Amino acid sequence: xxxxxxxxxxxxxxxxRDRILFLAMGIFVVGAGTYIGSEQLFDADSIWLHPVxxxxxxxxxxxxxxxxxxxxxxxxxxxxxxxxxxxxxxxDAVRLGIHGIYKNRSELAQATSFExxxxxVKEEIFIGGSSxxxxxxxxxxxxxxxxxxxxxxxxxxxxxxSPVVELITRQGGGKHTFLNEIKTSLLLLQKLHDEIQQDxxxxxxxxxxxxxxxxxPSHSFISIDPGRSSGVIVADIGPYLGRSTPRxxxxxxxxKKGMFDYWKEMNEIMxxxxxxxxxxxxGPGAAKTKTLVLASGSETEYYETDSESWNKxxxxxxxxxxxxxxxxxxxxxxxxxxxxxxxxxxxxxxRFKFDLPISNPGAIRRADILLRSDDTCHVSVNSVSLKQxxxxxxxxxxxxxxxxxxxxxxxxxxxFELIHYARPDAKEPGDNPSGLIYRLHIEYSW
Numbered sequence: 001x002x003x004x005x006x007x008x009x010x011x012x013x014x015x016x017r018d019r020i021l022f023l024a025m026g027i028f029v030v031g032a033g034t035y036i037g038s039e040q041l042f043d044a045d046s047i048w049l050h051p052v053x054x055x056x057x058x059x060x061x062x063x064x065x066x067x068x069x070x071x072x073x074x075x076x077x078x079x080x081x082x083x084x085x086x087x088x089x090x091x092d093a094v095r096l097g098i099h100g101i102y103k104n105r106s107e108l109a110q111a112t113s114f115e116x117x118x119x120x121v122k123e124e125i126f127i128g129g130s131s132x133x134x135x136x137x138x139x140x141x142x143x144x145x146x147x148x149x150x151x152x153x154x155x156x157x158x159x160x161x162s163p164v165v166e167l168i169t170r171q172g173g174g175k176h177t178f179l180n181e182i183k184t185s186l187l188l189l190q191k192l193h194d195e196i197q198q199d200x201x202x203x204x205x206x207x208x209x210x211x212x213x214x215x216x217p218s219h220s221f222i223s224i225d226p227g228r229s230s231g232v233i234v235a236d237i238g239p240y241l242g243r244s245t246p247r248x249x250x251x252x253x254x255x256k257k258g259m260f261d262y263w264k265e266m267n268e269i270m271x272x273x274x275x276x277x278x279x280x281x282x283g284p285g286a287a288k289t290k291t292l293v294l295a296s297g298s299e300t301e302y303y304e305t306d307s308e309s310w311n312k313x314x315x316x317x318x319x320x321x322x323x324x325x326x327x328x329x330x331x332x333x334x335x336x337x338x339x340x341x342x343x344x345x346x347x348x349x350x351r352f353k354f355d356l357p358i359s360n361p362g363a364i365r366r367a368d369i370l371l372r373s374d375d376t377c378h379v380s381v382n383s384v385s386l387k388q389x390x391x392x393x394x395x396x397x398x399x400x401x402x403x404x405x406x407x408x409x410x411x412x413x414x415x416f417e418l419i420h421y422a423r424p425d426a427k428e429p430g431d432n433p434s435g436l437i438y439r440l441h442i443e444y445s446w
Contacts (some may be wrong), residue, residue, distance in 0.1 A: 021067065031060030031062070033056075098250055108251070121146060121225055122230075123225050124152045125152075126154045127222050132185050133184060135185075137327030144195060148204060155210045158212060160183050184441055189208075189210055190279050193279040213273060220247075221234060221235045234251050291443050292442040294354055295325075295328035295438070295439045296329055298315065300436075302332075302351075303348070303349040303350075314331065316332035316433070318435070323372065325370050325398055325438065330436065337434050339426075342428065344422050353411060353412065354440070356410060368401060371399045371436075373390060376389050377419070379401065380414070
């Protein structure tokens with residue numbers, strides 16, 4: 001995407017400030033110089049000596065005060081005026097502690113990342129949602145780090161056996177993507193719990209506690225240190241009714257008589273009506289089943305034709321209308337296409353390798369890959385080319401590709417040939433972007 005070049009022009013505010021600083025410095029220098037040089041200009045017995053020195057001292061003090069105000073107090077005063085103006089312009093938001101309202105969770109994520117929210121946590125992180133797959137995949141190392149540093153983490157997600165999950169599945173046309181997301185998340189959280197138990201020192205007070213609920217949640221949320229004055233809560237307004245129903249989000253701080261206490265109480269009500277998940281065995285046969293989840297990211301490789309070598313892909317910018325896949329990132333050969341590629345199109349090969357630690361291919365219980373691309377994509381698994389053409393960057397549901405018959409014990413390679421169609425009328429890269437996103441899910445017995 002091309003960067004907007006700002007037209008050169010005079011910054012009036014900076015121009016005035018620079019000259020005020022210069023004027024203040026000049027006043028100080030003139031006053032100080034006159035004070036010091038007055039003895040050279042007047043005799044010691046002159047009646048003008050003391051008045052001139054006192055006036056020069058006054059002038060130099062005015063210069064010092066002006067300089068101090070410009071350098072130290074102007075921004076502070078400006079910020080106080082700004083806060084006062086915000087309270088006048090939007091008194092309800094300030095009074096209720098609302099720091100941001102977003103049309104959906106994606107817009108919120110662009111403004112505030114998980115890493116930013118979790119950065120200053122002191123005591124507790126409390127998260128409630130539907131499947132929490134993005135938490136159990138993209139944020140698992142961050143959660144592990146916080147627990148090992150003594151932070152209590154509570155996670156609340158839907159029960160996969162709940163009739164509500166079946167209802168949402170029927171809403172989605174009978175596809176079991178949502179159910180699979182919940183099961184995958186539970187298995188990954190179980191694995192994370194085991195890692196924390198092994199790595200945690202005896203004196204560590206951090207905990208990872210997982211609960212599930214079997215009803216439609218009133219809202220989804222992320223709560224940071226709800227018991228402290230520095231607490232923050234991000235809440236999705238309205239119940240979860242499937243991913244086709246977007247919900248606005250709000251970010252609130254702990255302010256007296258604000259929205260924070262309301263959301264805090266609602267979160268605790270959901271926790272009190274939930275039930276704990278047995279992290280030793282999240283489901284029938286879970287102790288004998290392992291899950292491998294791999295997602296697109298910097299580990300994906302692309303083939304460089306000039307050097308005839310495989311290089312790491314880049315996380316690319318999402319196009320307007322593109323949809324994501326939980327726990328995965330859009331990738332391409334660079335962050336964005338060039339202006340020329342937007343007009344002429346391109347064709348690139350991608351791959352990722354993984355090792356499946358089994359000796360018997362019959363141990364594979366499930367192997368599938370969720371895929372989106374812009375524009376279209378041909379997929380090969382271990383040199384076996386799949387006949388269908390895939391894509392759907394803007395489709396409500398990604399392609400779900402069953403690959404269990406092609407996956408093998410030991411090393412595996414999944415290859416993608418991404419075709420980026422030409423658009424001769426494209427004026428900038430953003431008019432015709434290209435990218436690939438996927439998530440692989442394999443369950444196997446051992």
